[in-house]
Amino acid sequence: MHSARSRRLLALSLASLFAVAALRGQAPAVAAPAATATAAPAAKLGSKVFLWDSYVVKPTAVGTRRDVADLPTATFAKFESHISTLNAGNMSHAPHIHPQEEFIILKEGTLEASINGKLERVEAGSIMFFASNDYHNVTNVGTTPATYLVFNLATAATQSVPKAGATAAAVPGKLVSTVFHWDKLEAKPTKTGARREIVNSPTSTLLGLEGHITTLKPGEAPHAPHHHPDEELIIVKDGLMEVMIKGVTQRGGPGSIFFYGSNDEHGMKNVGGTEATYYVFRTITEATPKESPAKAD
Numbered sequence: 001m002h003s004a005r006s007r008r009l010l011a012l013s014l015a016s017l018f019a020v021a022a023l024r025g026q027a028p029a030v031a032a033p034a035a036t037a038t039a040a041p042a043a044k045l046g047s048k049v050f051l052w053d054s055y056v057v058k059p060t061a062v063g064t065r066r067d068v069a070d071l072p073t074a075t076f077a078k079f080e081s082h083i084s085t086l087n088a089g090n091m092s093h094a095p096h097i098h099p100q101e102e103f104i105i106l107k108e109g110t111l112e113a114s115i116n117g118k119l120e121r122v123e124a125g126s127i128m129f130f131a132s133n134d135y136h137n138v139t140n141v142g143t144t145p146a147t148y149l150v151f152n153l154a155t156a157a158t159q160s161v162p163k164a165g166a167t168a169a170a171v172p173g174k175l176v177s178t179v180f181h182w183d184k185l186e187a188k189p190t191k192t193g194a195r196r197e198i199v200n201s202p203t204s205t206l207l208g209l210e211g212h213i214t215t216l217k218p219g220e221a222p223h224a225p226h227h228h229p230d231e232e233l234i235i236v237k238d239g240l241m242e243v244m245i246k247g248v249t250q251r252g253g254p255g256s257i258f259f260y261g262s263n264d265e266h267g268m269k270n271v272g273g274t275e276a277t278y279y280v281f282r283t284i285t286e287a288t289p290k291e292s293p294a295k296a297d
Contacts, residue, residue: 045071045079047245047264052255055083062090063145074262075231075287078154081257085147086111091139099161100154101205104128104138105235105279107255109146111138115177116167125182125237127211127279131166132158132204134177149235149257155285157205166204175201175209185213192220193275208284213237215277216270225267229289232282234258234268239276242269262289 048069055066068081078100086092086109095114104127111122116135122128130136140146162169167176178199185196198211208230214222216239225244234243236256243250243258244267251271252258260266270276 042071045069045073045259045261047261047266048259049243049245049250049252050081050257050259051250051252060084062092063087068149068257069259073231073259075283075285076153076155077158078152079259080152080154081150083107083147083149083255085145086138086140087145088140088143092137095135095137097133097135097165098152099132099158099205100152101132101158101203102130102136102150102152103281104130104151105149107147107149107237109140109144109148110142111146111148112141113138113179115179116165120179122179123182127180127198129175129178129180129199131175131177132161133163133165134167135165136177149255151233151281153205153283155205155287157286161204169204171204173202175199175203187215192222193217198279206283206285207288208282210280210282212280213277214280215275217275218270218273221267221269223267225265227263227265228282229262229291230282230284231262231288232260232266232280234260235279235281237277237279239270239274239278240272241276241278242271244268 050068055068058065063085066083068083070078070080073079084092106122106124106126106128108124110124113120113122113128114135114137115130121141122138128138138148162171166174170176180198185198187194187196193215195215196213198213200210201208203209216222234257236252236254238254240251240253243252245260246265
């Protein structure tokens, strides 16, 4: 009885409160919901070795996928990488566009690249660069699975790229969507092996993109350990490489990726019994430091 009477009194009190508030033209005060905690910013990717055997293979409707990284870095708003295997006769996806620039290295198999409706057959070892907002996709036109490494790069400049597509905009001096065919990349002898030049150009979102392919004889190193402000990607094509990052060494074979963060000390050496070949990509963005920090005495 007492409990029921208390509930009736409470209901009458609330009703009176709302009635008075209505006459005064205002709503009764209601407690504000608790503030939602702000999500912490994503950690930035630093120098790291991604070994081929460490990737987790996940099945897809058209083949398999291995995720590598999806994080900002010291000079990129976003660095995303994954490895796709496409079964014969399948396409990656319908032709699409996106503002971030993308490049693909074909590890094995045969693809047909579509760039703004133009089709181009691509053989293993080749590199495909898809500029901002250009329509693109790839299709496996071979008889065996095709595996390729994908890199998506976003910078502060990505937000202001030409909506019509980089190729249509044709800004002088800036790289547009291009296929760099393996058999057209001339190998020039060096003291330690050979070198193939790929590209050295600004793009819609990068102040500079430099790419080449190095082949090292067994036991050789391309240079002494060093560091530089621009970030660098190494993708092993053939052979066994030993990489040193800030005094720590690891070994990686075909399909492994070495990421060198801005101004981190690094070096490499061919520790296999055969030649080793790897891709090198160095990038400069608006966030790249202008100079390397001075070394302590």
